[in-house]
Amino acid sequence: MLRDFIQQSWKQWWKYFVLLSLVIFMLFLLSLALGSVVIPAFDALKIVSGFTSQNEAWQEIIVNFRLPKALTAILVGAALGISGLQMQTFFRNPLAGPFVLGISSGASLGAALLILGGASLGLHQLGGQLFASAQVLAAALGAILVMIAVISVARSLRDAMSLLIVGLMFSSTTGALVSIMQYFSQAEDIQAYMLWSFGSLGGLSWEEMQIFAPVIIIGLLLSFASAKQLNMLLLGEQYARSMGLNIKRARLTIIISTCLLAGSVTAFCGPIAFIGIAVPHMVRMLFPTSNHLLLIPLVCLMGAGTMLFCDLIAQLPGTSQLLPINAVTSLIGGPIVIWIIVSKRNLRYSL
């Protein structure tokens, strides 16, 4: 059956998949090649494929900086896109995104507690790399705490809409706590926290990647397992139930998958806005399908491509300056969402 489905969809869709993959490959090469130092794409490719280059500086830049960063961008884009898609379908709301459940707020609370509150405990003495790891841990803990709270609330709520409101309230509450901490903090700590909240794709070492990548992949696999449930939920919870969907189980699968994806992205890279909202809309705009078995792989590809593209822009190639990635994604994502809403009036029905 799976063979039939893949064969049939492949016939109809292969051009899109091939095209998207090609674009991603190009962007991937560009992101290896461009930066403060321009490295010829061919050399970059050679280094990535395991050949050693005569130019040791290039070797060092690619292996330890640009390659993990490009891979991070791909994982982050896919993860945020998928959790955005899941939330939009689940809440049947085109404005939902990965962070509507309050996950990024939880992560920022964790990060704020460490960066702003840690100062008084003398944690800054930990030194750069250790402190960075502690930041990841704190953000992850914050995200996990919110995730546990959301899941336990979700079990006792009847409908998805209440959950949406609860998520928004979690966000406001944690936001308020962070504000209070900022109010009582030193200028340089606030700056450090601001830096975290700008987001960064470049902070992952290969060791951290060994945690990040598997978690994201598990989250993505879970999302594939939720494709059928998401298709049912397109018709609303009443119809879904009448067609035999166990709503509570579906809700749990979807929430856990989204929490894993959005939570680990925020923990490792900081908050990254708009990708999660914009990418599913871009996919729906370009590929007229509501079938999540197709939407999920398409969103993975589109998300990866968009994130690579945003990262390229954030590099400001040729200069030694960097733009904060969170600002770039918002700058690009905002207009895209507006454009889609203006050009496609029946946005509500497409969900």
Added chain:
Amino acid sequence: MIVNNKAVMKLRHLSVGYFVKGHPTPLLKDINLDINPGEVVCLLGQNGVGKSTLLRTIAGLQPPLSGEVLLVNQPVQAYSIQELATKVSLVLTEKVGGGNLSVEELVALGRHPYTNWLGLLSKEDRAAVNEAVALTKINYLLNKKVGELSDGQYQKAMIARAVAQDGDLMILDEPTAFLDLNNSVEIFMLLRQLALEKEKAIVVSTHDFHLAMEFADRLWLTNFNSPLVEGLPEDLALNGQLEESLYHEGFGFDLLNGRVLLPTKEGKTFSLFGNSQAHNWTKRALERHGYLPGDANATIKLTIETEGNATSWVVADQRFLSLESLLNFLPGHKGK
């Protein structure tokens, strides 16, 4: 009571409603009914009387307050959600999302309780989808997007999806509420056909009283604070229960002719002379304006004359070429 082994579903001492602050608040009480295969049951009643609650309860989406909903001699609540979906299917009033789904994909969603974890269709599933599409005659819509459908087409597609679910019982909650007369009749004809050809038991709530009288094998009449009454439409009309369930202080119903009877004023009577097709329409117009049919002593003596296609009305030696001009002339009309 006669033992009915055929029944798809049996309701026994069923009360439906909600818990308000922990207290059971029943809307409909002590319902005892059998739902038989091959029958279309129309559930009638005013807004807020509990029709949807009753339907949701027998569909297993909501627990009964007391009593039992027996599906093949086992309470509905005892089935797993997935197993229940293979026996009972549901169609609601409102359009819901999924606008980018094709009609074919929508119908295929009905196979969910039978498909694997990825929701992929087997040969049997495909066959069931094709059969449902053929039965509901929506082949011409298969490749359309759900968002592009008219309300009537949408409901047919939703019914096809319910048919593909292949249960014995189909429950429809006001499926024709947003539809024009032609589409409503088509939906009811379709439901009848499904009951007759596929031996489905169909329970449909509606406010289309005349369609219910026309197409229902059985009516369930609900009213506030009174027990649910069931029976053949004509039996209920003859024993007066239909009229009773429709009782309203401000107006009445002429059940046989399918008309609303508005309150009339004293002393305004009319008599009609002349045989023509215009007779009935003239009567309607006059009655709407509060005139009662009277005998030869009526206040207004009206003669209808026809010449070819032209109709004219003569009263008190004046001739009118339309009912509108006639009504404007009559005494007591619109402030006169």
